[in-house]
Amino acid sequence: MSEQIAFWILSAIAVLGALVAVRKRNLIHGVFALMIFFAALSGLFLLLLAEFIAAVQILVYIGAVGILLLFAIMLTERVAGDDGRRMTSRGWFWGLVVAAAVFVVLLLPAIQQWPTPEVTQAPDPSVEELGHKLMNPYVMTLEVLALLLTAALIGAVTAAQGIRKPKEEGSPE
Amino acid sequence: MSLELIRDILVATVPLLLIFPTLFAFTTWLERKALARIQNRIGPNKVGVPLTRYGGRFSLFGLGQPMADGIKMLFKENIVPRDADRLFHLLAPILALIPAMLVLCFLPIDFPWINNIQDSVKAFMLDGAVIFFFAITGLNTLAVFMAGWASRNKYSLLGGMRAIAQMVSYEIPLVLSAVIVVMMVGSLNAAEIANAQAGWNWFVFTPWGLAAFIIFFIAALAETNRSPFDLPEAESEIIAGYFTEYSGFKFALFFLGEYIAMFAISGLAVTLFLGGGAGPGVAALPWLSVIWFLVKIFALIAIMIWLRGTLPRLRVDQLMGFAWKFLLPLSILNIFIAGSALHLLAGGRLAGLDEKQPILRQLMEGANPLVVAGLWIGALLILYVAANGLNQLSRAKVRPREYKYAE
Numbered sequence: 001m002s003e004q005i006a007f008w009i010l011s012a013i014a015v016l017g018a019l020v021a022v023r024k025r026n027l028i029h030g031v032f033a034l035m036i037f038f039a040a041l042s043g044l045f046l047l048l049l050a051e052f053i054a055a056v057q058i059l060v061y062i063g064a065v066g067i068l069l070l071f072a073i074m075l076t077e078r079v080a081g082d083d084g085r086r087m088t089s090r091g092w093f094w095g096l097v098v099a100a101a102v103f104v105v106l107l108l109p110a111i112q113q114w115p116t117p118e119v120t121q122a123p124d125p126s127v128e129e130l131g132h133k134l135m136n137p138y139v140m141t142l143e144v145l146a147l148l149l150t151a152a153l154i155g156a157v158t159a160a161q162g163i164r165k166p167k168e169e170g171s172p173e
Numbered sequence: 174m175s176l177e178l179i180r181d182i183l184v185a186t187v188p189l190l191l192i193f194p195t196l197f198a199f200t201t202w203l204e205r206k207a208l209a210r211i212q213n214r215i216g217p218n219k220v221g222v223p224l225t226r227y228g229g230r231f232s233l234f235g236l237g238q239p240m241a242d243g244i245k246m247l248f249k250e251n252i253v254p255r256d257a258d259r260l261f262h263l264l265a266p267i268l269a270l271i272p273a274m275l276v277l278c279f280l281p282i283d284f285p286w287i288n289n290i291q292d293s294v295k296a297f298m299l300d301g302a303v304i305f306f307f308a309i310t311g312l313n314t315l316a317v318f319m320a321g322w323a324s325r326n327k328y329s330l331l332g333g334m335r336a337i338a339q340m341v342s343y344e345i346p347l348v349l350s351a352v353i354v355v356m357m358v359g360s361l362n363a364a365e366i367a368n369a370q371a372g373w374n375w376f377v378f379t380p381w382g383l384a385a386f387i388i389f390f391i392a393a394l395a396e397t398n399r400s401p402f403d404l405p406e407a408e409s410e411i412i413a414g415y416f417t418e419y420s421g422f423k424f425a426l427f428f429l430g431e432y433i434a435m436f437a438i439s440g441l442a443v444t445l446f447l448g449g450g451a452g453p454g455v456a457a458l459p460w461l462s463v464i465w466f467l468v469k470i471f472a473l474i475a476i477m478i479w480l481r482g483t484l485p486r487l488r489v490d491q492l493m494g495f496a497w498k499f500l501l502p503l504s505i506l507n508i509f510i511a512g513s514a515l516h517l518l519a520g521g522r523l524a525g526l527d528e529k530q531p532i533l534r535q536l537m538e539g540a541n542p543l544v545v546a547g548l549w550i551g552a553l554l555i556l557y558v559a560a561n562g563l564n565q566l567s568r569a570k571v572r573p574r575e576y577k578y579a580e
Contacts, residue, residue, distance in 0.1 A: 002178075028322055032261075035315065055304040063311035063344075067337060070318055074334065127300035127361060 006047055014040035027073050035066045052127045181290035188284060189277045196467075197432040198239035204478050206235070211482035249421035254325055257418065261323035266419065266426035269316035272309045273433035279306045280440040281364040283450055283462045297363040304361055306441055307348055310396065313434060314340040317398075317405065317415050320427070324418035332414025335489070336398065336405035342493060343395035343402075346500035350385035350392070353511045354445045357382070357533040359526075367449025369531035375448035379533070380552035381511035384560075386446040388504050390473070393438040395496070397431060400481035407486055439473040440466070498567035506559050514548050 017037035024030040038061040045054035134142055202217065209216025220237035253262055278296040292298050299305060314337055321333020354376055355361055358369045376382035395402035406414035416427045443449060447469050450462025487495070518536040519526075526535050537545070 028258075028261075032315075032319070051299055052301050052304070055301050055308045059304065059308035059311065062315070063308060067314060067318075067341060071337070127304075131361075 003047060007044070010040045010043045010047065013037075014044065028070070031066060031069045031073065034069075035062050038062050038066070052130055178291075178294070181294045184286055184290050185294045185296075186278060188286065190274065193274075193277055193433055193436055194429065196436065197429055198243065199236075200432055200435075200474060201242065201428075202236060202239050203475075204481075205238070207475070207478045208482045211479075243425070246422050246425035249424075251421040251423065252418075254418050256325040258323040258325070261319050262418070263423075265316050265320035265323055266423040266430070268319060269313065269430035270426050270433065272312040272316075273430045273437055276306050276309050276437045277433070277440070279303075279363055280437070280466075281367045281444055281449055282440070282466045283459065285460050285463070295364075299362065301361050302363040303351060303355065303366070303441075303445075306363075306437075307344070307351070310434065310437065311340075311344060313396075313430075316430070320419070321415035324415070326418050328411040328413075329415050329417050331411050332405045332407075332417070335411075336415060339395055339398075339402065339404060339492060339496075342496040343392040343500070346388050346496065346504045347392035347396060349501070349504040349508065350389040351441075351445055352508055353381050353385040356508070356511055356515065357531065359532040363444055365531070367444050367451070369534065370448040371451050371455075373448075373451070374534065375446065375451065376533075377446040377448075380549055380556060381507050381514065382446060383553075384507050384556045385504070385511075386442065388500055388507070389442055389446065390476075392496075392500065393442060394477065394480070395492075397435050397438055399435070399477050401484040401487050402492065403481075403486060404489060404492060435474060435477065436470060439470045439477075442473060443469040494567055499563050503556075503560060503563055507556065510552050510555060514552055517548060518544070 014037050017033050017035075017040060020033035021030050021037060024033060038057060041061075042054045042057040045051075045057055206216040217235035217238035220235055220241045253259060279299075279302045281297040287295060296302065296305070317336040317340070318333045321329045321331075321336070324330075354366060357376060357379070358366050360366060360369075370376060377386045394400075398405050404410075404414075406416070411417070416424060419427060443466060450466045452461065452465035452468075455462045455465065515532065515536060518540050526532060
C-alpha cells in the first residue's frame with residue numbers, strides 16, 4: 001500500500017517535472033524542472049529496489065548532465081532565457097504520433113507479461129553483484145570504456161584550446 | 174505502512190535533525206571565539222543565560238550568542254530584489270539545506286536508540302551508502318547556482334559560477350581518495366567501512382590512506398566553500414558571492430546548510446579514514462563510540478577553523494590549477510600505489526579471500542612484517558617524491574603583474 005502511494009506521488013512529480021521542463025520558456029527554470037524529473041525517477045528506481053541505479057541517476061543526471069546544461073546556458077547569450085520568441089510548432093501531429101509509437105515500443109515488454117508479477121526481494125544485480133561483474137568478467141570492457149572516455153576528454157580539451165599562438169597570451173583556465 | 178515502520182523512521186531521523194542543528198549553533202560560537210583568539214580579540218563574551226536579570230553575571234564565555242543570533246535572524250526583514258526570480262530566490266536556501274541534512278543519515282554513528290530499529294531504515298547499511306553520499310552532496314552545487322542566478326546581481330552570479338567551477342573540480346579528487354578506502358575494505362557500506370577499522374586499524378595509518386585523507390580533507394574544504402577556498406563568497410572581491418542578496422532567515426538557512434555540510438563531510442572523513450566510532454574504551458562501553466565519532470568530527474572542524482584563521486584566500490587560477498594539476502594526478506597515483514601494495518601484500522592470495530571480511534585486515538594477518546615495513550616506507554617515499562614533483566610542475570608561473578585599469 002505504502003509503495004503504491006509513493007509510486008503515484010513520485011510519478012506525478014516526474015510527469016509534472018517533465019511537462020514543466022518542456023513547456024517553460026525560461027531555460028534555467030526548464031533545467032531545474034528537468035532535474036526534478038530526474039530526482040523523481042531516481043526515487044522510482046529506489047522503489048524498484050535498484051539502489052545503485054538510483055544513486056547513479058542522481059550522480060550522473062543531476063550532478064553532471066544538469067550542471068553541464070547550466071554551464072551551456074550560461075555560455076549562451078540569452079542568459080535570462082525569458083524573451084518572447086515563440087517556438088514554431090508545425091508538424092506537432094506527427095511528432096505526437098512518433099512519441100506515442102516510441103512509448104508503446106518501450107512498454108512492449110511490460111505489456112506482454114500483463115498482469116505484472118509481484119517482486120518482493122531485491123533484484124539480482126545488487127550493488128555487490130554489480131561490483132563483482134564489473135571487476136571480473138567485464139573488467140576489460142570497463143577499462144576500454146575508461147580509456148575511450150579519457151581520450152574524449154583530452155580531445156575535447158585540445159579542441160577547446162584551439163591552435164596556440166606563438167606569442168603566448170596567458171589565459172589561465 | 175505499519176506504525177512500527179513509521180516509528181522506526183522517526184527514531185532514525187528526528188534525532189539527527191535535532192542534534193546537528195544544535196551542534197551548529199555551538200560551532201558558530203566556537204568559530205567566532207577561535208577566530209577572535211587567533212586575531213588577538215576576545216570574541217563574543219556578553220550574551221549569557223537567557224532570562225536571568227544580569228546576563229553578564231552568568232555569561233558562560235558568551236555561549237548564549239548563537240541563541241541571540243538566531244532570534245535576530247528570525248526577526249530581520251526579508252528583502253527580495255525587485256528583479257529577482259522570486260520562486261528560485263525562495264527555493265535556493267531550502268535546497269541548500271536539504272542535501273546537507275539528507276546525507277547525515279549515511280554516517281554510521283551508533284546512537285544507542287538505533288539498535289532497536291529494523292535494518293532497512295538505517296541508510297548507512299545500504300550497500301551503496303558511500304555512492305549515495307557523494308551523489309547527494311553534489312546537489313549542494315545546484316542550490317548555490319540557483320541562489321546566484323535568482324538574485325539578478327552580478328556579484329551573486331559571479332559567486333555562483335565560481336562555486337560551480339570549484340565544486341565540480343574538487344569533487345573528483347574527493348571521490349578518488351574515497352576509492353582507496355573502498356579498495357581496502359571491499360565494500361561501499363558505510364557501517365562495514367567503519368567496522369573494518371575497529372581498534373586502531375584506522376586507514377589514516379596506512380601511507381596511501383594518509384595521502385588519501387589529506388587529499389580528501391583539502392577537497393572537502395573546497396566542497397564546503399571553507400577558507401582558503403572561499404572564493405564563491407569572497408567578501409573583498411564579490412561582496413558575499415551567491416548570498417549577497419539574502420537577508421534574514423534565508424541567510425540563516427544558507428549558514429545552517431553550510432555548517433551541516435561541514436559536519437556531514439567531516440563525518441564521512443571520520444568514517445572513511447579515522448575509524449568511525451573506534452577509540453579507547455569502546456569495547457567496554459559501546460555508547461562511547463558516539464562520543465568518539467562526534468569528538469573526531471569536532472577535531473576536523475577545529476582544524477577547519479584554524480585554517481580559516483591562518484591561510485589567505487587562493488586566486489582563481491591557483492584554485493583550478495591545484496585541483497587539476499596537483500590533487501587529481503596525486504590521487505590517481507595513490508590509487509595505483511594502494512592497488513600495487515595490496516597486490517604485493519597478498520602475494521597471490523587475492524583469489525582466496527573471504528568476501529565478507531575487510532580485505533586489508535585479511536592481507537595483514539599472514540603478512541611478513543619486513544615486507545609490510547618495506548611497503549610502508551616505499552609507498553611513503555613514492556608519495557612524497559610525487560607530491561614534491563607535482564608541486565614543482567603545477568606551480569603557476571609568476572609574472573610581473575600587469576595593471577590594465579590602473580596606473
